[in-house]
Amino acid sequence: xxxxxxPAPQPGLFGKQLVLGVTGSIAAYKAVVLLRRLVQEGAEVxxxxxxxxxxxxxxxxxxxxxxxxxxxxxxxxxxxxxxxxLADQADGIVIAPATANMLAKLALxxxxxVLSTMALAATCPLIVAPAMDGEMWxxxxxxAHAETLRARGVTVLQPEEGMLASGDxxxxxxxxxxxxxxxxxxxxxxxxxxxxxxxxxxxxxxQEAIDPVRFISNRSSGKMGYALxxxxxxxxxxxxxxxxxxxxxxxxxxEYVPVNTAEExxxxxxxxxxxxxxxxxxxxxxxxxPARPSHGKLKKTESAWRRIEFxxxxxxxxxxAKQRATQVLVGFAAETEAVLDHAQQKLxxxxxxxxxxxxxxxxxxxxxxxxxxxxxxxxxxxxxxFDAMPKRExxxxxxxxxxxLTPTSPGHHPESPSGAHKRTNA
Ligand code: CTP
Numbered sequence: 001x002x003x004x005x006x007p008a009p010q011p012g013l014f015g016k017q018l019v020l021g022v023t024g025s026i027a028a029y030k031a032v033v034l035l036r037r038l039v040q041e042g043a044e045v046x047x048x049x050x051x052x053x054x055x056x057x058x059x060x061x062x063x064x065x066x067x068x069x070x071x072x073x074x075x076x077x078x079x080x081x082x083x084x085x086l087a088d089q090a091d092g093i094v095i096a097p098a099t100a101n102m103l104a105k106l107a108l109x110x111x112x113x114v115l116s117t118m119a120l121a122a123t124c125p126l127i128v129a130p131a132m133d134g135e136m137w138x139x140x141x142x143x144a145h146a147e148t149l150r151a152r153g154v155t156v157l158q159p160e161e162g163m164l165a166s167g168d169x170x171x172x173x174x175x176x177x178x179x180x181x182x183x184x185x186x187x188x189x190x191x192x193x194x195x196x197x198x199x200x201x202x203x204x205x206x207q208e209a210i211d212p213v214r215f216i217s218n219r220s221s222g223k224m225g226y227a228l229x230x231x232x233x234x235x236x237x238x239x240x241x242x243x244x245x246x247x248x249x250x251x252x253x254x255e256y257v258p259v260n261t262a263e264e265x266x267x268x269x270x271x272x273x274x275x276x277x278x279x280x281x282x283x284x285x286x287x288x289x290p291a292r293p294s295h296g297k298l299k300k301t302e303s304a305w306r307r308i309e310f311x312x313x314x315x316x317x318x319x320x321a322k323q324r325a326t327q328v329l330v331g332f333a334a335e336t337e338a339v340l341d342h343a344q345q346k347l348x349x350x351x352x353x354x355x356x357x358x359x360x361x362x363x364x365x366x367x368x369x370x371x372x373x374x375x376x377x378x379x380x381x382x383x384x385x386f387d388a389m390p391k392r393e394x395x396x397x398x399x400x401x402x403x404x405l406t407p408t409s410p411g412h413h414p415e416s417p418s419g420a421h422k423r424t425n426a
Contacts, residue, residue, distance in 0.1 A: 013042055013043040015044065016091045017046075018092050019045070020048070020066075022062070023049075023052065023095065023102045024051075024052025024101075025098075025099050025131045025174075026165040027165075028053050028056040028097060030177070031097065033177050034094075035065050035066060036065055037177050037178075037181055039066065044068075045068070046066065047066050047070045047071070048070070048071045048118060050072075050115050051072070051073070059072055071118075072114065090122060091124055092124050092184060093118070094184055095126070095128045096127075097129060097174045098129060099130075100132050100137075102128075106128065125155070125188060126149075126154045127154075127187050128157065130142075130172075130174075137159055157183055157393075159174065160179075161387070186235070192235060193236065193403065195235075196236070196237075197232065197238070199232040199240070199277070200272050200276040200279045201229040201282060202242045202269060203229065204220050205284050206264075206285050207261060208288075208290060209261070210308060211295075212296070212297055213297050217286070219360075221247070221248075221367055221369075223369075223370065225282030226246075230254070231395040231399055232280075240257060240276075241256050242257045243256065243257070244284075261289070266313070270319060278330065278406075280398075281329075284334060286313055287312060289313055290308050290311075315350070317329060317350040328402055328406055329354075330398070331356070332357075333346045333356070333357040334360045336359065336360060337361075339357040340375050343377050344377055347378075354376060354379070355377050356376055358373060358374045374386045
């Protein structure tokens with residue numbers, strides 16, 4: 001019998017010690033597929049099952065596929081303190097699927113089974129992929145637990161929309177194994193697929209002076225741009241972040257250039273343009289500024305308040321498009337209606353490779369929010385829609401879309417892990 005040779009191990013996860021935690025969800029069978037992928041990638045995976053998970057699947061299945069004993073019981077004589085040893089040695093813990101019950105235990109720090117005890121004892125990154133009924137996922141308690149975990153630095157993936165075990169359609173399906181794998185790689189800083197890229201990111205609002213005391217600005221929080229800068233850095237790029245005034249902390253490992261006005265932002269970006277390979281303009285740059293800002297504070301009695309004249313600022317992206325060599329240009333389109341139409345028009349007008357459109361009038365999207373939904377349009381006309389998700393997850397997907405447009409970029413080798421796992425979002 002001829003046997004297909006296994007795929008070549010990928011350096012990303014190769015040799016990493018992972019714990020795959022499986023809980024009692026009907027989606028537990030999908031953990032088998034995930035385990036196979038992890039093992040194919042060269043990870044050394046120890047499986048820990050809750051008691052209820054063993055009702056859905058036999059530990060033997062995981063034992064055969066992982067080539068390691070499966071931990072199922074806190075009190076089993078032959079398993080001793082194995083869960084603590086695993087917690088100690090693991091480079092990362094992945095809980096997939098995670099039930100609502102497991103989310104609650106993790107959020108509250110309960111330790112009444114082998115998996116929650118191990119998670120509490122571990123200090124390595126934790127990635128959780130919930131799967132449950134849609135109503136359960138939407139329950140405020142479950143959402144609060146997911147938020148608590150995220151705030152603590154746990155990666156909690158969004159369940160996917162679709163047909164659920166109940167037969168209902170809703171949001172609660174376990175994300176597919178490729179999505180979980182990408183999250184593991186991104187989290188464990190293993191995906192260096194942007195190494196060699198020099199990325200210029202703009203973020204936040206600009207402030208345009210009316211007088212020394214007042215300015216006009218907009219509601220941009222900078223969160224999307226900062227998430228993009230961090231994601232690119234995590235994936236190995238050199239990053240310069242040109243930021244308007246925000247309440248966010250300057251990220252470590254990134255050259256940080258604070259600016260106030262559209263003019264300052266333009267200068268900072270244009271002067272670094274030849275250095276860059278990718279420019280992502282996530283900033284909400286003022287299109288107009290007061291034409292004659294007052295040198296002294298305007299008194300409220302002054303008639304100047306009745307009519308402030310504005311003049312256009314330079315369109316930074318349009319300037320860059322005229323000067324570009326091989327740089328990839330990414331713009332944003334914050335809209336309140338007809339997002340796709342406006343995004344498509346801006347892509348062409350500004351000579352962009354990719355535009356990220358979003359409806360800032362929708363709840364959970366845009367300014368100030370930690371989540372964002374988006375429509376991506378690329379220069380080939382491909383349109384990809386993303387439902388609301390944490391901005392840091394959306395950032396990864398935007399980078400994936402940029403990468404799909406740069407097949408010869410240093411970070412993209414078809415035979416590399418990035419090539420192998422690059423998600424095709426279309
Ligand atoms: N942008 C820029 N320079 C400006 C204004 C905007 O580079 N002076 C960039 C933004 O950073 C964003 C994209 O252009 O990536 C789209 O910005 P937006 O304000 O949505 O588009 P405008 O062309 O200003 O169109 P409008 O305000 O009419 O929607």
